[in-house]
Amino acid sequence: MRTGTGGTAVASGGRNVLALLDQRVPTSFYWSLTLLATIGGFLFGYDTANIGSALPFIPYPLSGFALGYLVAGASLGAAVGALAAGRLADKLGRKSLLVVDALIYALGALLSALTPNATVLLIARTLIGVAIGADSAIATGYIAEYAPRGRRGALSILQQWMITVGILAAFLVALVILWAMPRSATTLDWRLILGVGAVPALIGVALRTRMPESPRWLLRRGRFEDAKRALAKLGIEVSVADIGFTARKLHAADEHAERVRRRIWSPGVKRALIVVCVFFIFQQISGINVPLYYGPKLLGPLFQAGNSKVSSTIAGVEVTAIIAAVNVVATYFAFRWIDRMGRRKISIAGYTGMAVAALVAASGLLAFHGTARIIAVMVALNAFVASFAVGVGGTGWLIQGESFPTEIRGQAAAIAASVDWAANFALIEVFPTWQSSIGLGWIMLCFAGISLIAIGFVYRFLPETKNRSVEEITTLFERQAAGDWRAGIISTKDADAAAA
Numbered sequence: 001m002r003t004g005t006g007g008t009a010v011a012s013g014g015r016n017v018l019a020l021l022d023q024r025v026p027t028s029f030y031w032s033l034t035l036l037a038t039i040g041g042f043l044f045g046y047d048t049a050n051i052g053s054a055l056p057f058i059p060y061p062l063s064g065f066a067l068g069y070l071v072a073g074a075s076l077g078a079a080v081g082a083l084a085a086g087r088l089a090d091k092l093g094r095k096s097l098l099v100v101d102a103l104i105y106a107l108g109a110l111l112s113a114l115t116p117n118a119t120v121l122l123i124a125r126t127l128i129g130v131a132i133g134a135d136s137a138i139a140t141g142y143i144a145e146y147a148p149r150g151r152r153g154a155l156s157i158l159q160q161w162m163i164t165v166g167i168l169a170a171f172l173v174a175l176v177i178l179w180a181m182p183r184s185a186t187t188l189d190w191r192l193i194l195g196v197g198a199v200p201a202l203i204g205v206a207l208r209t210r211m212p213e214s215p216r217w218l219l220r221r222g223r224f225e226d227a228k229r230a231l232a233k234l235g236i237e238v239s240v241a242d243i244g245f246t247a248r249k250l251h252a253a254d255e256h257a258e259r260v261r262r263r264i265w266s267p268g269v270k271r272a273l274i275v276v277c278v279f280f281i282f283q284q285i286s287g288i289n290v291p292l293y294y295g296p297k298l299l300g301p302l303f304q305a306g307n308s309k310v311s312s313t314i315a316g317v318e319v320t321a322i323i324a325a326v327n328v329v330a331t332y333f334a335f336r337w338i339d340r341m342g343r344r345k346i347s348i349a350g351y352t353g354m355a356v357a358a359l360v361a362a363s364g365l366l367a368f369h370g371t372a373r374i375i376a377v378m379v380a381l382n383a384f385v386a387s388f389a390v391g392v393g394g395t396g397w398l399i400q401g402e403s404f405p406t407e408i409r410g411q412a413a414a415i416a417a418s419v420d421w422a423a424n425f426a427l428i429e430v431f432p433t434w435q436s437s438i439g440l441g442w443i444m445l446c447f448a449g450i451s452l453i454a455i456g457f458v459y460r461f462l463p464e465t466k467n468r469s470v471e472e473i474t475t476l477f478e479r480q481a482a483g484d485w486r487a488g489i490i491s492t493k494d495a496d497a498a499a500a
Contacts, residue, residue, distance in 0.1 A: 014245030017231060017238045021215065022149045022469050027235055030147070034155045036211060037098065037142055038162040039204040040135030043105045045166020046173075046197050047128045048074055052296045052320070053174030054190040056313050060118035068429050071293065073122060075425035077129020078136065079418040085134035086414025090407070094142040095213045097134060102204035104131035105197065113195025128197075133421055137414035140401030145216040145409070146234055149469050153338035156401055160394030161335060164327040167292055171321035175314065182310050216406045216470075219247055264408055268478030272403040273412050275461050275477075276396075277419040279347075282454035283396045284423035286354055287447035288388045291381045292327070293428060295320030298440065319378070326382045330389035342466040343395055344489070347458045350391015351451045357384035358448035365441030380444075396420070402465055405474050463488025 024030075051071055062070060069076075089097045108128035115121040140156050147155040173196050177189050212234065218227035224243045231238055291298075296316030338346055357380045364376025404412035434443060463480065465473045465488065479487040 014242035015238060016249060017236065017242050017246045018216065018469070020236050020238065021146065021231070021234065024148045024234065024236060026148060026151050026155065029233070029235065030155065033211060034143055034158050036204070036207055037139050038159045039200060040098070040101055040105070040131070040139055041159045041162030042166040042169070043197055043201055044132045044136060045163040046170045047105070047109065047132065049167040049170035049292060049324070050174065050193050050197065051125070052293055053171065053313065053317050054193045056309055057185045057190040058121070059186050060121065062118055066118065066122065068432070069122060070125060072425050072428040073125045074129035074132060075421050075428060077126040078133030078421035079425065081130035081133030082137040082414045082417035082421060084130070085137045086411035089138050089141070089410030089414070093213050093217055094138055094145070094410070095208070095211050097138050098142065098211070099205060099208045101131045101135040101138070102201050102208055106201035106205060109195055109198035109201060113191045113198070133417060136397070136420070137417040138410065140397045141409045141413045142214055144401035144470055145214040145406065149467060151339060152402060153398055153466060154335055156398040157331070157335045157338050157394035159397045160389070161328070161331040163393070164324065164331045164389060168321065168324040168328050171317050171324050174317050175321065178310065178314050178317070185310050219243060219250070220406050222247070264405065266478060267481035268474065269404060269408070269412065271481045272477040273415060276400050276403055276416045278457060279399065279462065280396055280416055280420035281423045282450065282457060283392055284420060284427055286351070286450045286454060287358070287427070288385065288393070289424060289428060290431060291323055291385060292320070294431065295323060323382055323385050327385050327389050330386035331394060334390045334394045337390070338394065338398065339466055342464045343399060344458060344462055344464045346391045347395050347462065348455050350387050350395070351454045351458065353387025353391065354384055355448045355451035357387055358444045358451060362441045362444035362448065365444065399462070399465065402470050402473055403477065406470070
């Protein structure tokens, strides 16, 4: 018998509550909790995509840099928000940060809708970006800390699915508003398009307060009674003695690991961070946001039914909404396949599809004209987005959430998320100049080449993590850093056997 936190008596024996958590069959509560955790993903999608529909009607004079920042500023703010959230999430917990993020989303959306000038609008977009970055740094890590190992991929992939739903919602909301009030495009419409995001954000503020804190985080902080209550909400009834027993096992494992690595930012953790960051860079620079962010501007003139700015914008938004709908549907297959195929195979398949689709799009833009060109480009762009949605988008957020030790998961995931957003910002900011220099067709050829390089990276460096606990994944990266680079790459028989 020993004394735990707050004077609670803790027996020397018990059950490993994390093993029970890893083996739990997800109930409806798990799915509803994950949807609530990923509401930030919906806002992420909505608030990054809505600017494309509102941009043609914003009446404020904007210089070249300010115009680019209006589109890309949310991404830059997201990089800052992700870095700021990491240490706070590890110190204060996951739940409290998720609540604050939803509040920042709401404030940013309301400020965007009510802005009196361009300066306030740019500040509002940056504020939204901070919330996007913080939420993206925390949400998947939070999910990974309660999700059963056999369904962690499916649960975590909901983050990417919610992003795609948010993107589609942004275009659908813009269409409804522009169809209903075409004469108010430069006065009321653009404000409504930007401000509607406050509604789900405020719902998120209210509902996220009822979420349980991460049981792994509570256990690591020595808050055994709170961990017991959090586990009970997840359908696992255990005693404080069980939690104390698990804490001692983790402590013993930590001491053994400490003798090997001497510090928490071990070679394995650093390797995991580099792998996740490079995966995120490829995820962004392979071009996914070009059709989603610039679709209305690029495709509108091809499908324009009239000569007015409103008709051109509506045509572009309609076409981009189709692409966004394909994104939503394709992400469903990622949800279905990620735990069956594994992270490596589905990523390689996704980048392969992106490379082929980008080549087809380039051929259409460079060699075809008229209707044939439109058909080739539309089919290729939809295939490009679908391949990303199935194999790349959700996989990045999943490995970000599962690849780091609990003690520093917030910090490490935040660094990775900030790299993702910095790469996003760089592509969005440079694209207009890049397009004017070499044209969209040659850019698509570049995206095909980048996708092929990404395939080589995934094959050589990304271990297979399906059916492994988050603690086992940390060990996998330690083995790689110690020289066993084949760990988790050449064979996944051990993981499959453990799952069986």
